[in-house]
Amino acid sequence: MQLKRWLVAGAVVIMAAAVAGAAPATASHPVDPAQQSLRTLGLRHNLYLGTAVDLAALNDSADPQYRATVAKEFSSVTAENAMKWAELEPTRGTYNWGPADELVAFAKRNNQKLRGHVLVWHNQLPAWLTDGVNDGSISTDELRDLLRKHITTVVKRYQGKIWQWDVVNEAVSDPWDNPPTLHYKGFWAQHLGPGYIADAFRWARAADPKALLFYNDYNIEAFGSGDPANDKTQFVYDMVRQLRRDGVPVDGVGSQGHLGTQYGNYSTLQVAAALKKFAGLGVATAFTEVDVRSQLTEGVQAGDSNEINPRLQASAANYSALLQACLADRHCLSYTVWGFTDKHSWVPGWFSDPPEGMATIMDENYQPKRAYFELKADLIYSGPPYVLPRIPQRPRR
Numbered sequence: 001m002q003l004k005r006w007l008v009a010g011a012v013v014i015m016a017a018a019v020a021g022a023a024p025a026t027a028s029h030p031v032d033p034a035q036q037s038l039r040t041l042g043l044r045h046n047l048y049l050g051t052a053v054d055l056a057a058l059n060d061s062a063d064p065q066y067r068a069t070v071a072k073e074f075s076s077v078t079a080e081n082a083m084k085w086a087e088l089e090p091t092r093g094t095y096n097w098g099p100a101d102e103l104v105a106f107a108k109r110n111n112q113k114l115r116g117h118v119l120v121w122h123n124q125l126p127a128w129l130t131d132g133v134n135d136g137s138i139s140t141d142e143l144r145d146l147l148r149k150h151i152t153t154v155v156k157r158y159q160g161k162i163w164q165w166d167v168v169n170e171a172v173s174d175p176w177d178n179p180p181t182l183h184y185k186g187f188w189a190q191h192l193g194p195g196y197i198a199d200a201f202r203w204a205r206a207a208d209p210k211a212l213l214f215y216n217d218y219n220i221e222a223f224g225s226g227d228p229a230n231d232k233t234q235f236v237y238d239m240v241r242q243l244r245r246d247g248v249p250v251d252g253v254g255s256q257g258h259l260g261t262q263y264g265n266y267s268t269l270q271v272a273a274a275l276k277k278f279a280g281l282g283v284a285t286a287f288t289e290v291d292v293r294s295q296l297t298e299g300v301q302a303g304d305s306n307e308i309n310p311r312l313q314a315s316a317a318n319y320s321a322l323l324q325a326c327l328a329d330r331h332c333l334s335y336t337v338w339g340f341t342d343k344h345s346w347v348p349g350w351f352s353d354p355p356e357g358m359a360t361i362m363d364e365n366y367q368p369k370r371a372y373f374e375l376k377a378d379l380i381y382s383g384p385p386y387v388l389p390r391i392p393q394r395p396r397r
């Protein structure tokens with residue numbers, strides 16, 4: 001009887017470990033959590049650890065480690081570019097689904113969730129669309145119609161396959177923009193007015209009743225003055241509150257998390273407070289594009305450890321602050337890094353004056369940095385009562 005009970009208990013432990021994707025622990029071979037992947041460690045919290053995926057790198061047969069690492073370490077993937085409008089419809093009326101479909105198939109094979117990125121953004125729009133609007137051959141009515149068709153087509157194609165969609169990206173200005181009073185910025189606001197935001201969410205919901213629909217932006221990790229004229233987080237908060245009051249199906253707020261070690265950045269407690277405040281609106285949250293870049297000074301480029309070490313440490317501290325804050329809120333569903341190796345990171349290409357880099361959790365040779373180990377430690381050494389598993393978000397009708 002005693003033996004049978006132990007056997008049953010043992011089977012349950014082994015099954016639970018198998019479900020979590022971990023090797024079962026036995027008395028002689030205890031699991032060393034430090035050896036487990038980010039994805040496995042995240043599952044204990046029902047938290048999905050994701051990465052942006054560069055499809056060219058994923059398909060590069062000379063670089064098998066890229067593909068292997070995406071599969072091994074992450075439980076969620078986002079197309080870094082392949083689902084943007086310019087990539088999907090480079091020629092009017094002709095969709096190029098290939099790369100996006102490949103990522104969807106890859107995620108399925110590797111039992112990964114998908115974040116869809118991005119339906120409405122002012123960047124990486126096809127030239128035929130922006131040129132047509134600029135030369136007057138596409139009218140405002142036609143533009144609105146094209147946006148509705150685009151959202152409907154893309155969301156329907158991947159219906160049931162996308163967990164979270166970034167429906168609208170970066171709609172709000174920054175205090176350094178002109179005018180400095182925060183406002184709705186960019187191509188869509190200019191041509192359609194801010195009403196395009198509610199429209200986009202409604203069109204996305206009509207095309208997929210089950211996907212979680214996110215508003216996504218940067219510099220909204222923490223609240224500032226509380227004045228929506230200059231506090232971007234407050235502006236976004238007020239916007240989402242109003243959209244929800246109007247019955248618009250916004251299910252989540254994505255905080256991109258593009259940080260830099262030169263800025264000092266936020267404390268864990270500040271970020272946790274911001275996530276909690278958003279959760280109070282009834283929406284889920286997620287970190288969607290985390291990376292922490294540094295200036296590549298002459299010393300850094302020359303390999304001076306006096307300059308490199310503080311940057312690695314500050315980068316790790318920032319990665320950790322966002323993850324701890326996410327762990328602390330049961331509505332923070334996923335934590336996605338915007339690339340995981342410096343071999344494939346958008347930072348050096350985008351921030352070149354002064355040159356910046358070192359933004360990801362592994363170096364150019366896929367060697368994990370301090371940030372990678374800190375993320376693991378955060379996942380390992382956190383639990384009740386302050387860290388509890390995530391509560392799934394229900395899509396709003």
Ligand code: XIL
Binds near residue numbers: 080169256289346
């Ligand atoms: C970036 C990609 O990483 C680059 O490869 C591309 O050239 C430009 O866009 N915020 C976003 C992402 O929402 O889509 C951006 O991705 C980074 C900033």
